[in-house]
Each structure stands twice: as structure tokens, then as C-alpha cells.
Amino acid sequence: MTNDFLILYLPSLLVILTIFTVGVASPGPATLMILGTAMSCGRSSAVALSLGVVTGSLFWGCVAAFGFVAAIKASMSLFTAMKLAGGLYLFYLAFRSWRSALTANHSLQVQSATIVSLRRSYVRGLLLHLTNPKAPLVWLATLSVGLDDTAPLPFLVLAIVLCELVAIIVFVGYAFLFSTPTASQFYISFRRPFDAALGLLFGAAAIKILTSRVN
Known part of the structure; x- marks a missing residue:
């Protein structure tokens, strides 16, 4: 890729990486399972589980990215509908984060894992993400904010990687x-301001996509 190409698409790439980072870092089924596995089965099993989740994320990322390419080629109306779906899902994430931030008595439910081997840990993480209906929506919302109808295929591949x-x-x-027990207790203690900040970020991203013009 040339320097001109990187400079041209750098702002969009930064937006995509920001939204994706916030999305994967926010609490969800994968985070809770990793937490439970780390505390009950140790670090190695949790790392294997994490790599399974990442593999599932790669699958949904490819589906979402190439779905955008197909939508652009097929119909501008379909492309717009996909962007709107991503924006609405971001609003849903914002609402869920704000509701959690306003809930005072909220206990973190850790899912205890009974995984024995690293292979089973990996497969469990993979199946978790492949069967999670929210996983493709996160990718759809992420790409909706940072892409337009002129995004070339090399840019999509770079964004996914x-x-x-x-x-x-x-x-x-x-x-x-x-x-480590200290880290999990720290998260529980600062959960409410963390969720409030996530709500603001998700809400801002949703407004950006729903108010942007599709050329």
C-alpha cells in the first residue's frame, strides 16, 4: 500500500479501530467467560479460550466486511440499510451501558468454566462467538461508522487485520x-463510571452514523 493510500483512509481506519476497541473491551458474554475461566481454571485455559473468541471474531469480521462490499455493488438502499442497522445497534449498546451505570446494586455474574484441556478451551471460545448473535452486529456497527461506498478491498482487509x-x-x-483477584475486584468497584463512559462513546458513534450522508 502506498503512503497516499494510508493517508487518505487513515481517519476512517482510526474511527474503525476506536469503535471496535470499545466494543470488544466492553463487558459481554466473552468477557465474563474469560473471567470465569481465568479464575477457576487458570491463565493458560483462559488464553486458549480467548484465542477461540478471536477466531470467531475473525469469521464474523470477514462476513460483515464482504457483506458491505456486496451491498455496495448490489444496491445503495441496501448499503444504507446496513449502516442504519449498525447505528441502531450502537444506540442499543449505549442504552444498555447507561442502564447498567444507573443500577447501584449490580453483581457481576461470573460464569464458572469446567474446561480441562486447552483444546476444549479454544473450541468453547470459538463456539461462544460463532453462536453469539451480537458478534456480527458489533462488526456491522464498527464498519458502518468508518466505511463509505468508496472503500476499496485492501482497506477492508487492513481494517480486519x-x-x-x-x-x-x-x-x-x-x-x-x-x-489475578485484584484486577477483577477493581473492575467491580469502578463498574458504574466505566459503563457510563461506554454509553457516551456508543451514543456518539450512533449519532455519527445515523446523521451522516451516504453518497
Whole structure:
């Protein structure tokens, strides 16, 4: 890729990486399972589980990205509908985060894992993300904010690769952090302001996509 190409699409790439980072770092089924596995089965099992989640994320990322390409080629109306769906899902995430931030008595429900081998840990993480209906919506919302109808295929591939690197850092990082009791207790203590900040970020992203013009 040339320097001109990177400079041209750098703002969109930064937007995509920001939204994706917030999305994968926010609490959800994968985060809770990684936390439970790290605390009950140890760091190695949690890392294997995390890599399974990342693999599932890669699958949905490819589906979402190439779905955008197909939508652009097929119909501008379909492309617009996909962007609107992503924006509405971001509003849903914002609402859920704000509701959680306003809930005082909220206990973190950790899903205890009974995984024995690293292979089973990986497969469990993979199946979790492949069967999670929210996973493709996160990718759809992420790409909706940062893409337009002129985005070339190399840009989509670069965006997916960088997002997957972010996913590895976040999920494997959680596996390491949550293997220590101090880190999990810290998250529980600061959950409400963390959720409030997430709500603002999701809401701002939703407004951006729903008010943007599709050329």
C-alpha cells in the first residue's frame, strides 16, 4: 500500500479501530467467560479460550466486511440499510451501558468454566462467538461508522487485520488480568463510571452514523 493510500483512509481506519476497541473491551458474554475461566481454571485455559473468541471474531469480521462490499455493488438502499442497522445497534449498546451505570446494586455474574484441556478451551471460545448473535452486529456497527461506498478491498482487509490484533490484545490481556483477584475486584468497584463512559462513546458513534450522508 502506498503512503497516499494510508493517508487518505487513515481517519476512517482510526474511527474503525476506536469503535471496535470499545466494543470488544466492553463487558459481554466473552468477557465474563474469560473471567470465569481465568479464575477457576487458570491463565493458560483462559488464553486458549480467548484465542477461540478471536477466531470467531475473525469469521464474523470477514462476513460483515464482504457483506458491505456486496451491498455496495448490489444496491445503495441496501448499503444504507446496513449502516442504519449498525447505528441502531450502537444506540442499543449505549442504552444498555447507561442502564447498567444507573443500577447501584449490580453483581457481576461470573460464569464458572469446567474446561480441562486447552483444546476444549479454544473450541468453547470459538463456539461462544460463532453462536453469539451480537458478534456480527458489533462488526456491522464498527464498519458502518468508518466505511463509505468508496472503500476499496485492501482497506477492508487492513481494517480486519488491525481489528483482530486489537481483539487479541484485549481478550488475551483480560485472560492475564482476570487470573489475578485484584484486577477483577477493581473492575467491580469502578463498574458504574466505566459503563457510563461506554454509553457516551456508543451514543456518539450512533449519532455519527445515523446523521451522516451516504453518497
